[in-house]
Amino acid sequence: MTNNTQKLTFAEKAGYAFGDAASNLFWMTFIYFQINFYTDVFFYTPDAALEDTLLKKLAVLLLLTRVFDMGFDLFMGVMGDRTRTRWGKFRPYLLWFAVPFGIISVLTFTTPGFSPNGKLIYAYVTLSLMMMVYSAINIPYSALMGVISPDSQERTSVSSYRFAFAFAAGLVVQYSTLRLVDHFGRIKPGMGGVVLAAAKAHGYQLTMTIYAVAAVALFFLTFALTRERVQPVADKSSLKEDLRDLATNVPWLILFAMGTLTVCAVAIRSGAILYYFQYYVANQDVNFFQCHVGSHYFQLHLASKDLPGAFMVAGTLMSLTGTIFIQHVTRFFGRKATYIGCVFLAMVFLVLSFWVRPEQVALMFVFQLLYSAVTGPTSAVLWAMFADSADYSEWRTGRRATGLVFSAAGMSNKLGWSIGGPVIVGLLAMFGYQAGVVQTPHALHGILLLFTVIPGVTFVLTGVGLFFYPLNEARMKKLQGELQARHAANQAAVA
Numbered sequence: 001m002t003n004n005t006q007k008l009t010f011a012e013k014a015g016y017a018f019g020d021a022a023s024n025l026f027w028m029t030f031i032y033f034q035i036n037f038y039t040d041v042f043f044y045t046p047d048a049a050l051e052d053t054l055l056k057k058l059a060v061l062l063l064l065t066r067v068f069d070m071g072f073d074l075f076m077g078v079m080g081d082r083t084r085t086r087w088g089k090f091r092p093y094l095l096w097f098a099v100p101f102g103i104i105s106v107l108t109f110t111t112p113g114f115s116p117n118g119k120l121i122y123a124y125v126t127l128s129l130m131m132m133v134y135s136a137i138n139i140p141y142s143a144l145m146g147v148i149s150p151d152s153q154e155r156t157s158v159s160s161y162r163f164a165f166a167f168a169a170g171l172v173v174q175y176s177t178l179r180l181v182d183h184f185g186r187i188k189p190g191m192g193g194v195v196l197a198a199a200k201a202h203g204y205q206l207t208m209t210i211y212a213v214a215a216v217a218l219f220f221l222t223f224a225l226t227r228e229r230v231q232p233v234a235d236k237s238s239l240k241e242d243l244r245d246l247a248t249n250v251p252w253l254i255l256f257a258m259g260t261l262t263v264c265a266v267a268i269r270s271g272a273i274l275y276y277f278q279y280y281v282a283n284q285d286v287n288f289f290q291c292h293v294g295s296h297y298f299q300l301h302l303a304s305k306d307l308p309g310a311f312m313v314a315g316t317l318m319s320l321t322g323t324i325f326i327q328h329v330t331r332f333f334g335r336k337a338t339y340i341g342c343v344f345l346a347m348v349f350l351v352l353s354f355w356v357r358p359e360q361v362a363l364m365f366v367f368q369l370l371y372s373a374v375t376g377p378t379s380a381v382l383w384a385m386f387a388d389s390a391d392y393s394e395w396r397t398g399r400r401a402t403g404l405v406f407s408a409a410g411m412s413n414k415l416g417w418s419i420g421g422p423v424i425v426g427l428l429a430m431f432g433y434q435a436g437v438v439q440t441p442h443a444l445h446g447i448l449l450l451f452t453v454i455p456g457v458t459f460v461l462t463g464v465g466l467f468f469y470p471l472n473e474a475r476m477k478k479l480q481g482e483l484q485a486r487h488a489a490n491q492a493a494v495a
Contacts, residue, residue, distance in 0.1 A: 015225025017165035022218035102212035111201035174312035263416025319376020326377035350456035
């Protein structure tokens with residue numbers, strides 16, 4: 001049955017959004033720093049031949065651990081749909097897995113004093129556990145959006161809150177991580193080689209401890225402030241029926257493929273940022289502007305070590321702005337057209353960035369702002385569309401499997417990262433990357449491609465595929481009206 005007697009309050013929307021803020025304290029660290037942490041800290045070695053071997057093994061590690069985890073996503077979706085507690089179907093998982101999430105996130109960014117093979121085994125274990133506990137808390141969390149309100153536009157609003165808070169957490173991570181690592185690692189100018197890697201290892205461990213404590217607290221707040229309003233009339237379907245419904249849900253299949261490509265593009269570009277600034281831009285202190293106002297002198301000056309963090313922060317602020325306003329854009333253009341327009345513009349800005357020279361740092365920031373303005377809101381739009389695909393499935397089959405729909409949708413996120421991470425590491429190895437040294441022109445070209453053209457082409461594929469998505473706003477309004485009528489009729493029959 002469905003309880004749609006009240007609109008969501010600001011407190012509940014914000015409470016739901018705290019959950020994605022918690023997740024992103026880890027996930028944004030993972031996106032922007034994990035691969036660089038593995039290549040330049042965890043697996044660091046001055047032996048070039050050994051480093052090449054480790055890079056190839058790292059690519060395989062990233063692929064295998066995440067592909068395995070996608071199967072676990074389906075399991076969590078099925079478990080969520082079949083969970084029955086006094087707190088609901090999905091909320092309890094926030095309570096049960098918050099602390100394990102925090103502990104394992106710290107272990108994932110801990111560098112043990114093992115041999116290279118011992119470290120490889122440790123990385124397999126911790127990364128696999130991290131992906132599993134991430135799924136165990138985030139699949140139910142994502143599914144919660146599908147039952148928090150029966151109204152499609154209200155869910156778009158909740159989704160905007162969710163991703164606005166996610167970007168805010170990302171902002172904290174991007175601004176603070178390298179600074180905290182330097183602080184806790186007591187990193188000083190002139191440090192290098194094994195000494196620098198060891199200092200960074202200590203810094204990363206303590207930094208992740210801070211993020212973990214904050215994430216646990218935020219998950220608890222999400223549990224306390226949210227409620228589940230949409231309940232299926234009946235839930236007697238078998239797993240076989242649920243999977244068959246999903247496999248024949250054309251809108252969901254299209255969203256899954258396009259979500260995978262979008263995340264893959266973002267993963268490649270985000271993971272390349274540190275390499276781009278460390279080796280392509282290299283050591284440059286930049287004055288963005290300077291002026292005199294009366295007797296006062298103003299300037300915006302950034303040292304080279306601060307450029308990557310400032311670049312990420314600038315992008316996140318613009319993404320946050322776009323996410324806040326995207327619900328107004330979708331009301332005018334519709335979700336489908338908005339998404340297509342965003343990814344095609346992203347491609348244009350990325351391809352133009354290919355011709356930016358190392359000394360044109362200000363122009364890099366301009367393209368970063370434009371790129372972030374159009375890619376930031378895509379996550380909010382995509383997850384609102386996944387919620388629509390859950391409604392479509394119930395309308396078509398008479399059965400609702402929200403947890404499975406969102407867990408399988410989460411697989412697109414994992415699959416995108418499963419492809420993007422190995423692409424970065426594999427191409428770095430192919431172009432002859434070696435940590436901590438001046439890169440060859442061939443390696444620099446590879447880093448530039450990872451930062452611009454490769455994600456740009458992937459965005460194009462996303463936009464083309466989404467032309468085939470069949471659910472527009474008019475159809476969803478009619479479909480949801482019919483669903484509410486069914487729910488009301490069934491509720492009256494039970495009464």
